[in-house]
Amino acid sequence: MTRGGRDKLREDPERKCIVSGESQPKAGLIRFVIGPDQMVVPDLLGKLPGRGIYVSATTAALDRAVKKNLFSRAARQPVTAPEGLSALVEDLLVRRVVDLLSMARKAGSAVCGFEKVKDWLVKGQAKVLIQANDGSERGREKLRPPNGEESLISCLSAGELGLAFGRERAIHAALAAGGLSNRVVEEAARLAGLRGADGQQVGELIAGKDTKDA
Known part of the structure; x- marks a missing residue:
């Protein structure tokens, strides 16, 4: 059992964090998509259309993704992150x-x-x-x-x-x-x-x- 009582799932799908470059279970990541206005959009439910971009669920990782313009690199196009994204x-x-x-x-x-x-x-x-x-x-x-x-x-x-x-x-x-x-x-x-x-x-x-x- 993991932190907080969450049962470990052997088949838990993994995705790569664009900040660390490491693959980890999706449960520990925040999914983002790029909206029609080229704005970075959080997708907590994982249901929005579009290619998912994943960042570890930490303030440090989210802030670094914005500061280093990693969303644009992952999307392969210029995109804009909302001000105060981690908040x-x-x-x-x-x-x-x-x-x-x-x-x-x-x-x-x-x-x-x-x-x-x-x-x-x-x-x-x-x-x-x-x-x-x-x-x-x-x-x-x-x-x-x-x-x-x-x-x-x-x-x-x-x-x-x-x-x-x-x-x-x-x-x-x-x-x-x-x-x-x-x-x-x-x-x-x-x-x-x-x-x-x-x-x-x-x-x-x-x-x-x-x-x-x-």
Whole structure:
């Protein structure tokens, strides 16, 4: 099992990052296409028409791709990248993770709140534990990921996590097993890559600010 509880897939297709030149599973890359106006367009769902251009899901890789004009080189034509591309992709990924979590909640595959999450963990119903990166360290330590740090997502803030559950804030949430949960984990891993080592990771407990648990 990979970071955040994502199951390894032997047949996971690989693509080459235009920055590193290395091939890696598509799950760890951001796909881009070139629009009709020669603008670089993020394609998180991988469904837009056109030849895909792939960049590792890190801010450093995206910024380097823009700075070194690597999109034009990969496209073999002059193209333009949107200003603040890495921030744009991060915002899109946050929205994607929140939307998927909301879908999981409506499908009965996700819960939030300390007591509900604790109950799922005790019963073995939780596959992945989600904890806001700005929740209190004391409150977060009371709950442990079901399969160690590999089954923890902590790349969202309490406000972002709350959006998925119709709350102003949420600190603790849990995912049950299932295809939808796997999609949450996969997108959260890409978001964690973009947010780097600033205390926002998938598969790693990080101390946060001392705020009230939700």
